Amino acid sequence: MNLVIDVVEENNKSVVNLSGEIDAYTAPNLKESLLPLTQKEGNTVEVDLGNVNYMDSTGLGVFISALKSTKENGSEMKLVNIQDRVLRLFKITGLDEIMDLNSTIRGVTE
């Protein structure tokens, strides 16, 4: 029931590897780690959700904040390797239309 957040910084790119569950308990930590990365102009933030097996609206909220921040700061964010169940929430809420998403090899996008 925890979330491990691992950030790897490269040139103009930050790779955020997440592992665990994103919920009301872990979302604040994620936000704290993610937002500063989106505040660097020209930075590309790649969030790897391959090992996130649970997420709810608290996670969606974090990614919405991060997306807004990218627009304000001239950075980019993409979410990659999203598992089926998590991707479903992005689709239900229509967020898949406004975010750069890339689903997992384990899942099939409709």
Added chain:
Amino acid sequence: MERFDFIEMKVPAKPEYVGVIRLSISGIANRMGFSYEDIEDLKVAISEAITNAVTHAYHENDEGEVTVGFAVYEDRLEVMVADHGGSFDLNEIKDGIGPYKNTESVENLREGGFGLFLINTLMDKVQINNNYGVIILMTKYLNETEVDLDDDQISTTQ
């Protein structure tokens, strides 16, 4: 009266316990024979309800509790989440509850905007009682034929 088993849990109104309730519902739903997909839906729905309760119930008082009730029927699981510490009187709650209407003052429930929407979408029936604290009563049926995402908000929208 229809027979059912009832399970009640109280947890501190703190985010770290959302996951504990999620594990509990996973166990109960698994025991009832829900599919993997339905169990995942139930986990998200109950987490949203508890997150709402935890976030909004106790702004000034950290000592609060969230009460969760599971009514296990032959054909369905009813889940109640209350943002106060009192026990449920199931019949009383059911009497006082109505379908969620968009006109009700649930703006403060829409934490992040998607919590209640997800509950509505993932559960078969959702009712909200705002009379004393907030109680969310939500139902998921076993073995129901698959319903399209757009069609399963029957009693929750106008």
